[in-house]
Amino acid sequence: DTGVSQDPRHKITKRGQNVTFRCDPISEHNRLYWYRQTLGQGPEFLTYFQNEAQLEKSRLLSDRFSAERPKGSFSTLEIQRTEQGDSAMYLCASSLIPGAMDTGELFFGEGSRLTVL
């Protein structure tokens, strides 16, 4: 068990550029979540996957944001035409949920910090 890993840890980009973050969840975890956290706030839900299916997207996820989990393993979060307001820590978490259980312990990665200049 190597934990949830995220890459890159830090990204500085200019406004208008595209960025992509990658998350490798704990092996065999079926659920994968993306959260965004800004300074002084708790994590805010963005989206989640059950295996390869994206089951819910927050209204925070504008059309500039897209997330994929093509084979039910790693996931990517892409932000197109970045804006300064996108600056935040992007956290990925995974969990192993049996059956129809609501939610269980989320194992978080260390996050990818985005700074948009």
Added chain:
Amino acid sequence: TQLLEQSPQFLSIQEGENLTVYCNSSSVFSSLQWYRQEPGEGPVLLVTVVTGGEVKKLKRLTFQFGDARKDSSLHITAAQPGDTGLYLCAGASDYKLSFGAGTTVTVRA
């Protein structure tokens, strides 16, 4: 807007003192979790409470879930500098967690 309100926002105490952090909501949750987060790291789960009125103790930490499953508290006895961090409560509903804004706890040696 956070579904869960945490108070206080900041707490600074001397080593050996006790502290309590509160988490309140108007929503009912199937379970409530407490996480601790250190700078530059992701949150780490401390405890999950499921049953209304439930009390869980983990060494010097005591967690309580309200009878109506809308609120919770975290009490730390004889705080130590290693308890310093951001404490987050999170309610489980609709297959996801909703987090409070957190309480930043600083324990001075």
